Amino acid sequence: MNRVFITGNEAVAYGALAAGCNFYAGYPITPSSEIMHLMARELPRRGGVFVQVEDEIAAINALIGASWAGSRAMTATSGPGFSLMQEGLGYAVMTETPLVVVDVMRAGPATGQATKPAQGDLMQARWGRHGDQVLPVLAPSSPQECYDLVIRAFTIAEELRTPVVVLSDEFIGHGREVVELAGEVRIPSRRRPRSAREPPFYSEDPRVPPPMPRLGDGFNVLVTGSTHDGFGYRDTRSFDTHYKLVKRIWDKIWLNRDTIFDYEAVGIDDAIIGFVAYGSTARSVAKSVEILRREGIRAGYIKLKTLWPIDTKPIEVLAERVEAIIVPELSLGQLVFDIERAAKNYTKIYSFNKVGGGEPIYPRELVELARKVLSR
């Protein structure tokens, strides 16, 4: 175990390298650029590929090509670049191309406040593509989790043959903490077809992705973003082919929700007030709960480390116990919709929203709100 004092962005890069990432294409954007700087330093001397491309659209599409050629590929960006990558992410979903995209969130929309943190890209990470699609979204709340969750993102990407999004934010990206680097990480290697008779785009069990042929291996693979049958032949007319394809890809993620979904629950067994949060906001929540408990108020929280697909059961359990749930977000409110969907029949839900200027959600603000809510 190697202990280092690094930022969240550096931890993302070290996590990717530990996971065997050997292809990075990226475009400069605040506040994610340090990830690219570290990859630019490390990949060429480790026999990998680093390329600074002309825009984020080129980045995501280069990742797609590299992934099909057998690479483990990642890019990192922030809001505006993430918007440009959406079409490519949709293509990666449709063609079941493993890759990892890290979005270090900043205040938007548009150029917004490039250097200031936010959590406004949650819904975009889930639903930014057109059509029926779902992809895993992970959210670290510390440099350590940046490291761990990027490794996890590569694991999920390879195991389920899917793009994975990691939603970090400026606080975490630029925040510096001690991170324990793993010695060696074993990521499952991609399953390859044994013969050209194995369909690369169909599997009997939707939970298991089909094997992925590598370019150059003689499979004459047909990859297309158009609706295709098991062997990649375009079929842009039939209901059956389309429904079967998009439903299988959808089920691949949803039916594996138990393994993808990850969270931490603290103090919820006896709590009378609960919080649900993710990312940097979860840190303020942890502190608030500590303060409230010191004051004799039994508070607890759930920190989500997976934002999609989401399993609402733990939130329902929390909701049945507490008098109210507070959902703080560095946005005008997005996660709160999930919490309302899961818990509004059991308890009261309060949104706490703040965004811009680099203002964090302070524990004292949440403590105050908790007191007020409980005294009502």
Next chain:
Amino acid sequence: MKKRHFSQKYLRIETLPTLFCPGCFNGVVINALSKALEEEGVASLRGYVFVSGIGCSSWIPSPYILADSLHVLHGRAVAVAMGVKLANPKLEVIVIGGDGDLASIGISHLIHAARRNLDIVVIMVNNLVYGMTRGQQSPTTPRGLETTTTPYGSFEYPIDMCRVLRETNANYVARWTIAHFFQLKDSIREALFRLRRGFRYIEVVAPCTTYVARRLGLKPSSILRDLLKNSKRVEEIRRGDTIGEDSIVVGIFKSEDKPGYIELYQDYSMRARGVQSG
């Protein structure tokens, strides 16, 4: 047994006949490519990767060519090709696409790949319009042509991608029309088997039979005649010459043998390793 046509070993026979319009010149491009491969003694396309975007000519490799192929987003073929080539430089990467795909929505990737002298071959089938979406104006539509989006005749200045790319670091830039079959085939051989490195761009002027020719009341045979008549060899043009708007400048605009991006990156990687050990 019936003798197989030489091109059959390069094609997915079960997908034929193609879905192209009757008289479509995409077949000429397939033929020229097949002939070039045949003449070079290529037995199978293992190791070749075709990348194409969206449009009629993007269907040439996907599904008709029997090789690995990536049929990607509109305009992004060159970006995907870059990922493939960098991830595995042993693969021979060929992009086939149209003027809408490569010279409009994908023009930035094309120019930047040429700037990097990326080691890929790009064949741009210039049919002068957006064919698949019903004949709208494209960036190469000649002035005066009536299209579905310029019903009173196109008035915009078109782009000449060969002149643009000649000014980049691309190793090879050539243009032919479908009336120059042998020259086209030889250019493909030159790019793929002689030069072998750097960015190699071959444009084929192949007017859309449905949305250009039929609209103008022209038969395929008369298009061929017109293309030959209006072609002007690039080496005959001197600086300052005015070229009529009807003229198509054909020939080899540029042929060099500079190291491509792959070699440059490999040198760079060696330097990076040196820094580590030193």
